[in-house]
Amino acid sequence: MRKRIDAAQLRQLLSDNMRIMIGGFMANGAPEGLIDQIIAAGTKNITLISTDTGTPEKGSGRLIHAKRIAKLYASHIGTNPETGAQMNSGELEVELVPQGTLAERIRSAGAGLGGVLSPTGLGTPIAEGKRIIQVEGQDYILEPPLRADLALIRGSVVDTKGNVLYKGTTQNFNPLMATAAKTVVVEAEQIVEAGELLPEHIHTPGIYVDYIYQREQTDA
Amino acid sequence: MRKRIDAAQLRQLLSDNMRIMIGGFMANGAPEGLIDQIIAAGTKNITLISTDTGTPEKGSGRLIHAKRIAKLYASHIGTNPETGAQMNSGELEVELVPQGTLAERIRSAGAGLGGVLSPTGLGTPIAEGKRIIQVEGQDYILEPPLRADLALIRGSVVDTKGNVLYKGTTQNFNPLMATAAKTVVVEAEQIVEAGELLPEHIHTPGIYVDYIYQREQTDA
Amino acid sequence: MRELSKQQVRRMIAWRVAQELHDGDVVNLGIGLPSLVANETAKDMEILLQSENGLLGMDGLADSEHHDPNLVNAGGQPITAAIGACSFNSADSFAIIRGGHVDVSVLGALQVDELGNLANWIIPGKMVPGMGGAMDLVVGAQRVIVAMEHTNKGRPKLLTRCDLPLTAAKQVNLVVTELGVIEISGQGMLLRELAPGIDLETIQAHTEAKLHLADTLKTMPIPNDL
Amino acid sequence: MRELSKQQVRRMIAWRVAQELHDGDVVNLGIGLPSLVANETAKDMEILLQSENGLLGMDGLADSEHHDPNLVNAGGQPITAAIGACSFNSADSFAIIRGGHVDVSVLGALQVDELGNLANWIIPGKMVPGMGGAMDLVVGAQRVIVAMEHTNKGRPKLLTRCDLPLTAAKQVNLVVTELGVIEISGQGMLLRELAPGIDLETIQAHTEAKLHLADTLKTMPIPNDL
Numbered sequence: 001m002r003k004r005i006d007a008a009q010l011r012q013l014l015s016d017n018m019r020i021m022i023g024g025f026m027a028n029g030a031p032e033g034l035i036d037q038i039i040a041a042g043t044k045n046i047t048l049i050s051t052d053t054g055t056p057e058k059g060s061g062r063l064i065h066a067k068r069i070a071k072l073y074a075s076h077i078g079t080n081p082e083t084g085a086q087m088n089s090g091e092l093e094v095e096l097v098p099q100g101t102l103a104e105r106i107r108s109a110g111a112g113l114g115g116v117l118s119p120t121g122l123g124t125p126i127a128e129g130k131r132i133i134q135v136e137g138q139d140y141i142l143e144p145p146l147r148a149d150l151a152l153i154r155g156s157v158v159d160t161k162g163n164v165l166y167k168g169t170t171q172n173f174n175p176l177m178a179t180a181a182k183t184v185v186v187e188a189e190q191i192v193e194a195g196e197l198l199p200e201h202i203h204t205p206g207i208y209v210d211y212i213y214q215r216e217q218t219d220a
Numbered sequence: 221m222r223k224r225i226d227a228a229q230l231r232q233l234l235s236d237n238m239r240i241m242i243g244g245f246m247a248n249g250a251p252e253g254l255i256d257q258i259i260a261a262g263t264k265n266i267t268l269i270s271t272d273t274g275t276p277e278k279g280s281g282r283l284i285h286a287k288r289i290a291k292l293y294a295s296h297i298g299t300n301p302e303t304g305a306q307m308n309s310g311e312l313e314v315e316l317v318p319q320g321t322l323a324e325r326i327r328s329a330g331a332g333l334g335g336v337l338s339p340t341g342l343g344t345p346i347a348e349g350k351r352i353i354q355v356e357g358q359d360y361i362l363e364p365p366l367r368a369d370l371a372l373i374r375g376s377v378v379d380t381k382g383n384v385l386y387k388g389t390t391q392n393f394n395p396l397m398a399t400a401a402k403t404v405v406v407e408a409e410q411i412v413e414a415g416e417l418l419p420e421h422i423h424t425p426g427i428y429v430d431y432i433y434q435r436e437q438t439d440a
Numbered sequence: 441m442r443e444l445s446k447q448q449v450r451r452m453i454a455w456r457v458a459q460e461l462h463d464g465d466v467v468n469l470g471i472g473l474p475s476l477v478a479n480e481t482a483k484d485m486e487i488l489l490q491s492e493n494g495l496l497g498m499d500g501l502a503d504s505e506h507h508d509p510n511l512v513n514a515g516g517q518p519i520t521a522a523i524g525a526c527s528f529n530s531a532d533s534f535a536i537i538r539g540g541h542v543d544v545s546v547l548g549a550l551q552v553d554e555l556g557n558l559a560n561w562i563i564p565g566k567m568v569p570g571m572g573g574a575m576d577l578v579v580g581a582q583r584v585i586v587a588m589e590h591t592n593k594g595r596p597k598l599l600t601r602c603d604l605p606l607t608a609a610k611q612v613n614l615v616v617t618e619l620g621v622i623e624i625s626g627q628g629m630l631l632r633e634l635a636p637g638i639d640l641e642t643i644q645a646h647t648e649a650k651l652h653l654a655d656t657l658k659t660m661p662i663p664n665d666l
Numbered sequence: 667m668r669e670l671s672k673q674q675v676r677r678m679i680a681w682r683v684a685q686e687l688h689d690g691d692v693v694n695l696g697i698g699l700p701s702l703v704a705n706e707t708a709k710d711m712e713i714l715l716q717s718e719n720g721l722l723g724m725d726g727l728a729d730s731e732h733h734d735p736n737l738v739n740a741g742g743q744p745i746t747a748a749i750g751a752c753s754f755n756s757a758d759s760f761a762i763i764r765g766g767h768v769d770v771s772v773l774g775a776l777q778v779d780e781l782g783n784l785a786n787w788i789i790p791g792k793m794v795p796g797m798g799g800a801m802d803l804v805v806g807a808q809r810v811i812v813a814m815e816h817t818n819k820g821r822p823k824l825l826t827r828c829d830l831p832l833t834a835a836k837q838v839n840l841v842v843t844e845l846g847v848i849e850i851s852g853q854g855m856l857l858r859e860l861a862p863g864i865d866l867e868t869i870q871a872h873t874e875a876k877l878h879l880a881d882t883l884k885t886m887p888i889p890n891d892l
Contacts, residue, residue, distance in 0.1 A: 344834065
């Protein structure tokens with residue numbers, strides 16, 4: 001279990017001005033325990049990559065509410081009034097990215113590709129100022145890869161080698177972000193011995209995971 | 221089980237000059253029963269997309285041996301002497317594609333993307349005549365999507381809705397090809413009732429699968 | 441036709457959209473009015489609901505008894521999964537969507553125009569929720585159906601040209617409202633059905649774009665119990 | 667040093683390459699000589715072997731008793747999986763490779779040159795096996811080690827410029843042969859180690875490229891039992 005870290009070790013990984021990816025979709029599958037630690041550590045001026053900003057009370061949106069985010073890449077911010085308010089006041093810079101494009105930009109970074117050629121957003125403000133590449137007579141927007149210093153993800157079952165299985169709809173952006181950051185921390189709902197997950201059931205190979213964190217049980 | 225077909229129905233799907241993708245890696249995870257039916261049906265002048273050509277006796281290479289292939293996209297042909305011989309005699313046109321690029325070209329077709337921006341092959345004959353796109357100061361080769369009329373794949377466990385799980389190393393190109401062809405047939409090693417596979421264990425969603433085929437048991 | 445309540449109007453639109461679906465269709469329903477379509481499909485028809493956050497085979501909203509914290513819809517609400525459902529990550533989810541593997545996408549709109557342009561994600565200076573998965577859904581689905589009330593506080597939403605920023609260009613196929621069913625054709629807006637009790641003058645008065653009449657203009661069917 | 671058999675030469679090279687690996691490294695071994703490196707790593711070191719056909723955590727070749735028809739290596743041979751192994755499709759496998767998540771790729775070569783260019787997939791008119799996964803592996807791995815015999819029937823394989831079609835440009839980091847260990851540096855080929863009993867004249871005579879001497883030229887370590 002050499003990959004396990006506690007809250008103190010986790011905070012050593014955090015610093016101001018970092019570029020952080022956080023998994024979850026409307027906070028479903030979001031690593032709430034890791035978000036707790038960012039808040040407790042006081043880390044600020046973060047560039048956040050997250051498909052939505054949950055609510056002020058749930059998921060990555062808590063970091064918006066706590067005013068830790070300077071720049072945001074997201075596909076949807078409508079469920080968190082704080083995000084819109086800080087954007088309008090100029091405190092927060094927001095780049096809106098179509099959800100499928102966001103997923104592929106992250107995947108392409110992890111896969112060593114030069115970005116994505118997507119038809120999504122053609123003829124809309126999303127295409128403005130971007131390169132349009134024609135392939136076989138069709139136009140595509142060239143969207144560059146998106147990577148981060150740190151990815152914080154959540155896994156339903158994590159084995160001691162760092163292999164991750166996500167239950168239900170909690171996969172969302174988690175397995176993609178695991179491939180695209182210099183350092184990856186998974187918050188484990190449950191930790192099992194290596195070998196308990198079948199090779200073909202694993203969504204995220206353990207080589208992508210640097211550290212495994214489990215939220216301290218405050219309720220004894 | 222409305223998706224199940226027998227050999228006679230399968231042959232109705234075949235015609236000369238088709239573009240067919242066949243899964244498997246060195247015949248591991250290859251749909252041998254479906255290949256049997258192409259051979260029995262006499263289908264010819266096929267454009268084949270397959271990562272390798274197995275051997276003359278195993279996997280998609282059997283179709284080379286039977287002289288049914290006019291054009292081939294593959295990453296490796298060295299294990300099947302027939303492929304090289306037919307290429308040298310001019311009977312068979314071969315386009316060699318790096319294995320990772322082949323995988324992404326097929327994936328991009330299934331995902332509605334305009335191809336792949338890959339660094340693989342830069343400075344080699346693979347880059348000749350292709351568009352080079354620079355992204356963030358790095359060169360990438362633009363490789364177009366690769367699709368087919370028919371994909372023939374093999375699944376270890378297939379449920380009655382067409383959901384597929386692949387065991388061990390039998391995934392390889394099978395789940396990618398399932399997304400990139402007009403018609404998809406899976407050869408099932410085992411068929412189970414819908415609901416027996418957990419949602420998070422499924423590799424290929426049933427919506428990609430048009431038909432399920434099971435090889436007739438000749439040994440009674 | 442008697443005056444319908446807001447709820448009845450929404451149900452009428454959702455029911456009519458449901459008649460456009462075929463057995464075995466893979467369908468994505470947007471939040472709000474479009475999500476009501478799920479309740480209106482024929483019971484003997486199998487419709488596979490795709491939820492873009494990562495599930496194929498969405499069943500319905502979960503009651504407190506069946507609540508699984510790991511299973512939510514694209515609105516973040518707890519749901520149940522149908523037998524044979526499968527889950528996947530967001531790249532694979534949008535590969536299904538963008539790759540043309542969703543048969544029908546049903547969504548709401550702020551504006552639709554004669555070219556099939558759609559605006560539904562931003563009102564500059566007022567509302568910037570973001571596009572979420574809508575841009576991919578409209579570009580990728582085989583058929584795009586807009587399900588919405590015909591006007592917004594009396595102002596037409598079916599326009600000659602959208603003036604709000606677009607969600608996608610030229611992708612809408614059909615619009616269903618409480619006044620009628622309009623196809624976006626190469627020649628502009630083609631009125632295919634008129635709701636019971638609505639005449640041509642009324643629907644055109646509530647539509648900025650010119651409505652062309654289909655050769656076989658029909659009365660829009662509505663649920664028997666409405 | 668006494669004359670070594672072909673098998674001893676191959677083992678000596680594989681053993682020396684194994685000394686380049688670190689605990690926890692993710693390693694891809696090509697077929698042939700490179701595959702022998704797996705047998706030579708220190709027993710207390712954990713090396714994760716990636717097999718590009720779709721497995722991380724390859725163990726070894728399967729004997730007939732443990733033979734699982736669903737589990738093969740990139741050469742198509744039956745293998746066993748280590749505890750904690752995981753499998754994946756070819757797109758995800760090459761995302762691992764191309765994305766820089768493999769620490770070391772070890773492969774053979776027909777030619778390597780001063781620029782770190784590598785040729786190992788085709789001899790025009792003679793041999794066209796195809797590149798398989800080699801082009802991705804050489805571009806994607808953090809470190810590329812070529813493990814090969816120094817010459818081919820007496821002809822040098824370490825050249826000023828490759829004349830065979832390239833597998834990849836400027837990607838090779840280190841070359842290990844039975845004569846020595848050569849680093850590809852900004853200034854060309856840097857001789858770091860000389861095999862026991864080999865002198866500078868001998869290795870240069872078998873090398874077309876000019877060999878520069880490292881400040882600290884060492885004797886190449888070899889296995890104790892060789």
